Amino acid sequence: MTDRIQKIVAELPDLADVTGVWAVADDRLAQGDADFVADLGIALAEAYGEDTGEMWQYKSVYGHLLRLLATTAGRQNVIQALRLVSPVRSGGTKLDRYTASLLAAGHPADDLAVAFTGKAAEELRACLVHELVLRDIVVTETPGIAEWATSPHWRDHPLGWLPLTLSDVEDHPSMPSYSAGGGSHPMPYGPGESRDTAIVASTGGPTARETTTEAAATAMAMAVANWVEESNGHIEARVFDFAEPLDARSVPSALPALGLECLNGTGSKTALSVSACAPTRVWQLLYSAASTGGAYSSGAQGAYGRLAAWQSLAGLSCTPDGASFREVEARVEECSWHVFDADTHWFHRVAWDIGVAGVAPDHRRLAVLAATDTD
Template identity: 50%
Template sequence: MADEIETIAANLPRLKDLSTVTENAARRLKRGNPAFAADLAIAVHRRYGSKADGKWQYRSLLDQLLRLLTTTPGRANLEQTLRLVALTDAGKSKRDSAYVASLLADAHAPRDLALVFTGGSSQARASEELRACLAHELLLRGVNVTAEPGMARWTNSPHWRYHPLGRLPLSLAAFEECPDLPSYSASGGSWSVPYGDATDGPQAVRKSASPHPTATETTTESAAKSISAAVSNWSMESNGQVEARTFALPEPLPPEAVPATLDSLPLDSFKAPSAGNRPALYRCSATAAWRQLFAAASQGGAYNEGLRGAYGRLAAWQSLAALSGVPEHASSEEIEQAALACDWYSFGAGTKWFYNVMWDIGLVAVTPDGRRLAVLAATDTD
């Protein structure tokens, strides 16, 4: 088998189609030989890893072999996945670890995934980054990682709490209901798209004819960055644009005055293209707001793949916290309480600012005292 693997690796740059190679690996996996796929990936990496520029076959084959192993349940397949990740580029970066964790969490039972947290051979030991990402991927799928046998010791230990993901609670907040998560196969994946009007609450808010308070813009660079955390990948890695702004109000803002107040603000995303064509404004819940933020961060926009579940969750919390007006270093408990106490609104892509393709978000948060209003609008296109 070693000679066969070396021959495939040597001929890889000359291949126009990888299907014969991947089908061979899939057949062997089905017969109970997952080591072939891992050995082939490792051999290809050793030959081309530092010289892979311009060799699409290298990156494509490595990804296909990784997906083949990660999406096929079974402890033996998991062990070979960890070998592949430990000895190739598939586990080197934060983004790679997030990708592997998402694949594993979708396909493997928690009792098998305990191996990731408890060790393994020296050639198949998971990194702390992979463990941190996997803990949150499983949490998002309803697994109690702090009580799951094999995971509890690692997730309850204090040593990893300095990790960026350690800022997040290891239990789902009240607003983290039914997160939209991908479903993977060896050949692809699927996602739901929860954008547009978040109409899980009452009907559209009707504008009051009564006067509304004059708002003063309070947007800072730091606040805009934090509010935009969940959609920054749309503007930085795709074709998206984002508007994130905050306003102070001299007196409490009643719900019926929110549409008129938004009309009065210098918001590019809320400006109407013509008289009588304004975006509808809906009351929504913190859950609906978080669901859109999480999907935007984890799935990405038109031309990128997003942050996956773990870091997507972190970015969604950052945006939700900033929209809710909590201090930068607030605890997860304080963020949850503030988000649930705010009044939330969603507005659709009814203006020319939005691309009106598929990726459109319009969210408004008003604090319980009615004195602060925050807006996040984002849109992306292919």
């Protein structure tokens, strides 16, 4: 450890402003000294990483060092970013997911092949494969990555259920962008997002019998679970069976007749807006909710966000448990889909609001997922 690094480590807890430390790292990397940046991060992690508590200085500096290496072009920076995170296991899976997202956004696939040799964590590799898939990289044809991605040894991993190419339903997902200073991502949901093509529904729709089970509700809510577990959100996930077939034109009148908490109060004064949509639209909503998180949750990042979105779609399409990805995909494409929006007290109407309804292929089952969060 150099004297400069020792001094930074010793003084860090007393700093009221860490931008000076950021600047030191920026300057050293600009001079081509990626090793210094990684060495500093490793030294900080050894000193403060296991029990940071409320030590914001460590969190801020370590995050900046990781983003700096992961978003600056050059294979050597990839190598040093991987070295930086390899001894830091207190961050666990979350750190692996975040690092994979950063690297996939900041470097070409050829440079990322180094992650599949040496001591990189298997979890980071699994996440990195699907972060690249989400960016439409053909990992099965990328030297250095293809052999690992297609090997059978990780097929029992949760992410092994997903295909190594994007499906038609996924189309081209919106991905986050990063810099050393932070990141940003699109938000395809929120109050009023469906009103441009909305049907204003009236009450008095067809009657139904609720058939929600705990397992079904859990499956449908997978994509938005982090809104509740790590933030201030709440969720309503319910399933209803109809005695008579339910066509697309009946959904706007069926929804307010179901006794949904999220739609309590809709009627003559509070309109319910419902729009038919393609399954791609629903997947995008669920993927963004899962990958980027809610008001105070950081989300699961791309790889696990992709998995959670499909788990929710499997639940909303009432696909039997244990189905393969292709079976879920086929079922999703056979369903008819709607998004809805209502100015009720249940929805916080800040920035994080989702209303999705899926009608099964036999038109006798309707699954509903609503979620909202606030800061």
